[in-house]
Amino acid sequence: MSIAEATEGKTTELKIVKDATCTFCGCVCDDMELTVEGNKITKAKNACVLGKAWFFNHHIEDRPEATIEGEPVPFEEAVERAAEILTSATYPITYGLSDTTSESQRVAIAITDWIGGTIDTTTSVCHGPSGMAFQGVGEVTCSLGEVKNRADFLLFWGGNPAESHPRHFTRYSLMPKGQFVPNGRKDRTAVLIDVRKTKSAKAMDIFLQIKPRSDFELAWAMRGLAAGIDIDPDIEQITGIPLKTLKDVVERMKAAKFGVILFGMGLTMTRGKHLNSEAVLALARDLNKYTRFTAKPMRGHGNVTGADNIVSWSTGYPFGVSLTRGYPRFNPGEFTSSDTLARGEADAALIIASDPMSNFSNPARQHLAKIPSVVLDPKLSETAKVATVAFTTATYGINTSGTVYRMDDIPIPLRPAFESPYRSDEEVLKAIETRIREKQLAASAGG
Amino acid sequence: MAEEFILIPGRTSRQGTTLNEGKYTDGYLDEIGTLQICTEDMQRLGLSDGDQVRMWNEHGEVTVPCKTSRGDELPPGLLFISYGLWSCELMGGETHGSGMPDSKGLDVFLEPV
Numbered sequence: 344m345s346i347a348e349a350t351e352g353k354t355t356e357l358k359i360v361k362d363a364t365c366t367f368c369g370c371v372c373d374d375m376e377l378t379v380e381g382n383k384i385t386k387a388k389n390a391c392v393l394g395k396a397w398f399f400n401h402h403i404e405d406r407p408e409a410t411i412e413g414e415p416v417p418f419e420e421a422v423e424r425a426a427e428i429l430t431s432a433t434y435p436i437t438y439g440l441s442d443t444t445s446e447s448q449r450v451a452i453a454i455t456d457w458i459g460g461t462i463d464t465t466t467s468v469c470h471g472p473s474g475m476a477f478q479g480v481g482e483v484t485c486s487l488g489e490v491k492n493r494a495d496f497l498l499f500w501g502g503n504p505a506e507s508h509p510r511h512f513t514r515y516s517l518m519p520k521g522q523f524v525p526n527g528r529k530d531r532t533a534v535l536i537d538v539r540k541t542k543s544a545k546a547m548d549i550f551l552q553i554k555p556r557s558d559f560e561l562a563w564a565m566r567g568l569a570a571g572i573d574i575d576p577d578i579e580q581i582t583g584i585p586l587k588t589l590k591d592v593v594e595r596m597k598a599a600k601f602g603v604i605l606f607g608m609g610l611t612m613t614r615g616k617h618l619n620s621e622a623v624l625a626l627a628r629d630l631n632k633y634t635r636f637t638a639k640p641m642r643g644h645g646n647v648t649g650a651d652n653i654v655s656w657s658t659g660y661p662f663g664v665s666l667t668r669g670y671p672r673f674n675p676g677e678f679t680s681s682d683t684l685a686r687g688e689a690d691a692a693l694i695i696a697s698d699p700m701s702n703f704s705n706p707a708r709q710h711l712a713k714i715p716s717v718v719l720d721p722k723l724s725e726t727a728k729v730a731t732v733a734f735t736t737a738t739y740g741i742n743t744s745g746t747v748y749r750m751d752d753i754p755i756p757l758r759p760a761f762e763s764p765y766r767s768d769e770e771v772l773k774a775i776e777t778r779i780r781e782k783q784l785a786a787s788a789g790g
Numbered sequence: 791m792a793e794e795f796i797l798i799p800g801r802t803s804r805q806g807t808t809l810n811e812g813k814y815t816d817g818y819l820d821e822i823g824t825l826q827i828c829t830e831d832m833q834r835l836g837l838s839d840g841d842q843v844r845m846w847n848e849h850g851e852v853t854v855p856c857k858t859s860r861g862d863e864l865p866p867g868l869l870f871i872s873y874g875l876w877s878c879e880l881m882g883g884e885t886h887g888s889g890m891p892d893s894k895g896l897d898v899f900l901e902p903v
Contacts, residue, residue, distance in 0.1 A: 367806070396807035467889035475888065506803040538798060538895075539870065540863050555796045555868060556895045608800075612893040616886070643801075663889050679889025686883075701813065701875055704891045705850055706883035724813060725875070 355381045363758045365390055366442070366645030366740035367397035369750035370508050370515070379760045384741070391509035398760075401738045406723065408765055410733045418766075418774075425693075425717040425732045426778035432691030432715075434667070435460035438680040439697030440654075441469075441647035443719075444745025444757065447768040448646075448653040451695055454776045457783065459667045461689075464650035465697050466662040467679040469608065470640040472617035473624075474651065474661045475675055479617070480625045485603065485637040487751045492521035493635075496599030497533045498592075500623060501558060501609020502641045505542040511641070512546060516605065523600070532595055536561065537609060549592060554583040559615040561589075562622035568593040569629050597633040604638040611640075642750035645740070649748035684710045692716040695768055696739075700725035717775070719768050734771045737763035745769070792901040793835070797845070797869045798894050799877035822874025825856045828864040832856070835902055842903040845869075847896060850879035853903055869900070 363375040365387075377398060378386035387398040409421030416424075429435050437455040440448050441464055448464075455462040466474060490497075497516055504511040512518055517533055524530035534549040535541075536558075544550040553561055561582045564574045568590055576586045596602050604627050610619040623638060630636035642648050651661040658664045660673035663680075676682055680699065683689040684707035691714055700708050701724065711729065718730035721738045737743050742763035746754050766774075808818035825843060827835075837843065839857045846852070854876055864870055871877050873893075880898060881891045 367810070392803060393806040393810075396810035400810040400812070463889075468891070468893070471889045503800070507801045507806070509803070538865075538868060539800075540861070542803075552865065555798070609894060611890060613895040614892060616888045616890050675889035676885050676887035679885065681883065681885055681889055681891055685885075685891075698813075702873060702878055704881040704883040705879065708878070722812065 360758055360760050363760060364740055364747065364755055365394040365397060366747055366757070367393050368508050368645060369642030369648060370510055371645060371747055371749040371755050372510055372514060373755050377760050382761050384760050393509055398741065401721065401741045403763060403765075404722065404735070406735045408735055410730075412731060413728075421732050421734060422771075422774045422778050425775050426782055428691050428715045428717060428731060429454065429458050429460075429693060429775070430779055430782050432458070432460070434683070434689050435691040435693065436680055436683050436689040437462045437693045437695070438699060439465060439695040440650040441465040441644035442696035442739065443646060443768040444739050444743065444747060445646065445649040445653050445754070446745045447695065447739075447772055448650055449657065450769055450772040450776055451693070452654060452657045454693065454772060454779060456666050457776065457779050459669065460693075461663070461665045461667065461678045461680075461683060462654060462658065463664070463678065463680040464647065464654060464662050465644060466647055466651055467675065468681060468702070469643055469647060470611055470620075471662055471675060471679065472611040473606075473620040473640045475617040476620035476624050479621050480628060482624060483627050483631060483637045484639060485751070486753060487515040487639075487749065489601075489637075490516050490603050490639075491519045493523045493601040494521075494603045495524055495531050496596060496602035497531055498536070498596070498602065498604045499534070499543060499547070500536045500604060500606040501613075501619075502605070502607020503537070503539070503541040503543045504605070504607075504641060505546060507607070507643070508641060511605075516603075517546060532599070534592055534595075551584050551588065551592070554581070556614050557582040558610050558613060558619045559622055562619065562626055564589060565593050566622065566626050566629055569597065569626065569633075596630055596636070599634055599636070602627075602630065602634065602636040604636075605641050606638065607641045608643070639751060646747040648750050648752055649746065649754070652748050652752060681707050684708075690714055694718045694726055694730070695772070696720060696736075698724040698726045700729055719771055721765070735765050736771055737765045737767045739768065743767040743769075792899040795831075795867055795869045795898055795900050797871065797877075797880065797896040797898045799871050799873045799896070800894070802872050805872040805874070822872045823854050823876050824871070825854050826859040826864060826870040827856050828859050828862075828866055828868070830866045832858050835900075837902055843900055844903050845880070845898050845900045847880050847898045849882040852876045852879050869898070
């Protein structure tokens with residue numbers, strides 16, 4: 344009998360889980376009301392289209408709890424092999440972590456420290472460049488509660504929240520009535536800067552359709568205008584935006600009482616990367632000479648912000664951290680997983696809750712498929728398929744409790760809907776960590 | 791004859807919903823494997839929805855079906871595809887010291903198959 348079959352029919356009770364948390368996207372909406380029938384969520388009140396898809400499609404799947412080379416094995420055997428792989432490697436990497444609890448993230452960092460590896464998260468291929476920019480120019484920040492209650496000027500840049508964060512407009516930024524914006528949408532001016540006229544453009548007052556790869560030039564032109572510097576009208580040829588339009592937007596920004604720039608991966612994934620983010624963060628900083636202005640990255644996965652926080656308070660740096668010398672070193676491009684894999688340096692990988700075999704570059708994927716790897720994922724993925732050791736785990740937020748961080752760095756507790764027969768990421772990682780320590784202590788006692 | 795375009799891989803609502811249904815479902819594979827082209831470029835290249843196009847750059851090559859983008863979402867010269875296996879084929883391993891490969895705004899060549 345498989346692990347999923349063993350649980351079938353055991354739980355048939357109908358229950359309502361109030362104030363549950365959706366962990367699909369960085370909005371981390373914590374006002375869900377879930378109707379749970381046995382091992383299925385049948386209603387998800389307040390959930391958006393993405394949230395409903397998240398809650399309705401995470402059933403108990405009929406997969407082995409653990410496999411080695413694709414063959415089902417007992418859990419303990421898989422843990423033993425995982426510990427062997429990670430302790431015998433000379434350059435092990437740990438990667439992923441954006442779709443798991445902060446409690447799991449903490450254990451993954453501890454494992455990486457014990458084995459002297461590099462710790463990196465999906466942030467490095469998300470807002471990693473913004474993380475670098477924070478260190479360069481700082482971050483004038485705020486919570487989404489402040490956006491809701493204060494912001495009368497919203498500038499969305501390089502993102503499409505209407506599709507990627509469907510409740511951001513209604514719950515946090517554009518529509519809600521707040522303490523200092525009592526009329527909600529009517530009290531706010533909204534601008535979108537993007538290369539595509541997406542669904543989000545329809546919700547805006549002003550849409551600036553820029554030429555691809557001209558974000559850096561546009562942000563610096565706006566910085567210049569904000570500082571009262573004359574800008575060459577040629578800026579229109581470079582960016583596609585007439586100088587007159589740009590002046591109008593900057594004047595509106597300066598006249599706002601509380602402005603916020605919410606920027607997406609249109610900035611970080613495009614040529615310029617951290618320099619694009621840096622320019623936008625500096626623009627927000629500059630505007631504080633005239634009014635209150637902030638900037639926040641629009642974060643994607645449910646707990647990618649938690650990954651940044653936990654790796655930061657554990658090592659001092661947010662991602663791409665090497666612990667190979669016994670102390671943390673930060674160097675994007677050197678210790679980030681895209682690079683260590685594409686250059687063929689990593690010789691073992693621990694991948695938690697992510698699928699680099701589906702979204703890394705060709706050379707990185709080719710190398711990952713060649714080296715021994717340990718993969719934890721609730722669902723089958725391209726990465727789980729090539730894993731030496733694969734664990735099926737419970738889904739965070741649906742099956743497990745714990746903590747996740749919203750995109751504005753606010754920690755939020757999870758209220759699970761039903762139990763999974765599979766262990767949580769944290770439990771699997773703790774078992775691997777324990778076995779690694781036993782092996783290391785035995786080796787040091789023997790040596 | 792091949793023409794040069796700029797490719798923007800990105801997220802869509804359908805990608806998010808079908809992702810939860812499963813990465814091996816027809817819906818997800820259709821969403822990440824279909825290239826969006828603006829009406830003007832579709833007409834100029836003599837393409838209809840569902841036609842196969844070959845797209846390549848120095849990093850890789852894919853052949854995928856295309857469809858006309860919604861309204862005026864894309865300007866001429868710009869292509870869109872949902873992130874996934876196909877868009878990654880066109881990404882290089884170089885991150886220019888940032889950890890992030892060029893993942894949007896990719897120079898690509900395109901021709902009807």
